[in-house]
Amino acid sequence: MLYRIPRGVNDILPDQIAAWQQAEANFQKLCRLYNYEEVRTPIFEQTELFVRAVGEDTDIVAKEMYTFEDRSARSLTLRPEGTAPVVRAYLENSLQGQDPDRLVKLYYIAPIFRYDRPQAGRYRQHHQAGAEAIGSPEPEVDAEIIQLSLDFFASLGLKEVTLLLNSVGCPQCRPTYIKALKRHIEPHLDEMCSDCQRRYDANPLRLLDCKNQTCRQILEQAPSMLDMLCEECAVHFDTLKQTLDLLDIAYNIDPHIVRGLDYYTKTAFEFVAPGLGTQDSIGGGGRYDGLIEECGGPPTPAVGVGIGLERTLIAQEAAGVAQPEPAREGVFVVTIGAPAWPEGLKLLAQLRAAGLPAEIDYRRRSVRAQLRYADGEGCRWAAILGEDEIRSQTVTLRNMVSGEQDSIRQSELIDRLSAEL
Ligand SMILES: [Zn+2]
Ligand SMILES: [Zn+2]
Incomplete structure (x- = not known):
């Protein structure tokens, strides 16, 4: 009998490998150019790390993690996202060193595991290239992470990538916003999808990125976080926009970009590309100023990005970028x-x-x-x-x-x- 690959995962075969090696090499080269160092963490971590960092009420933790007990009955989870393991390694190995002002810049290319509904480029094991800048509250660092990502897409011939930009506020201003959002939603809650009904109590910010048509209509009129930012968040967002203008980086403000993880503060962004249908995101990230403290470290602001390599390669193919014919050699x-x-x-x-x-x-x-x-x-x-x-x-x-x-x-x-x- 022939064994078959488990549902939702795929093989990357020799005739596809040139595109992968090119993408990986370009990302590594750019990270060196931007002074990010590579870090490699194990594919599994203590389950508690992800529950704590990503948030109990997120889809990832509630529905998508590969969690198992090892032979000593420890609960372990295959990495469902890239940032929490990097933060864990940063803290455990004191990567900050003696200089509290040093910006610790790390990158990784790693498999990510999510029990997701299989769809284009969304495999249960997929790969992300990510970069994290830990130790700086400055919006110019958010811009650097964005520029690095866009340089990466451009290096693969992707010219039609759109940057969607938002701010999700901070623990000071977000509660007021959530109250206003819930006030807007409440009269329509019955008409909304079952996911949204659950999110309404558990994780109301995520109502904003529901893809359901009816939900979207109701949310169109919802108040915008951007109108309710506190002084500090508003200044941060304005400076980021000015920096992007300075660097000639185009963006669209999109108040529906909230990302699926609880740890984001202030900046949230996403990159979308044509050729991927409704699920057109090829990467995204944002600021996570509270995460390192949440993981047991000192208060440390940070910002990062995660890029889905499968989806980026689909976008590259859709854009008609020809893969170089392997040259005759040998x-x-x-x-x-x-x-x-x-x-x-x-x-x-x-x-x-x-x-x-x-x-x-x-x-x-x-x-x-x-x-x-x-x-x-x-x-x-x-x-x-x-x-x-x-x-x-x-x-x-x-x-x-x-x-x-x-x-x-x-x-x-x-x-x-x-x-x-
Ligand atoms: Zn704020
Ligand atoms: Zn919905």
């Missing part, structure tokens, strides 16, 4: 006859030791079959070794694209190929 060692075989194996090892990609036909088929194989593997050169070549210490070098071939000394082969490849 050398195929063709051997003719038994005496050439050990010489061929030695040459194969020498080529690889010199940093030249190389392959051989271990099944030692006919020359014609070997050349066909070399072509199928996308090799640029064939290095042919037969009786004559061994006797004269030469090799017949065939250009697999043009079909031209000439005889060169074995001792000169590596220099010649290194110069060409």
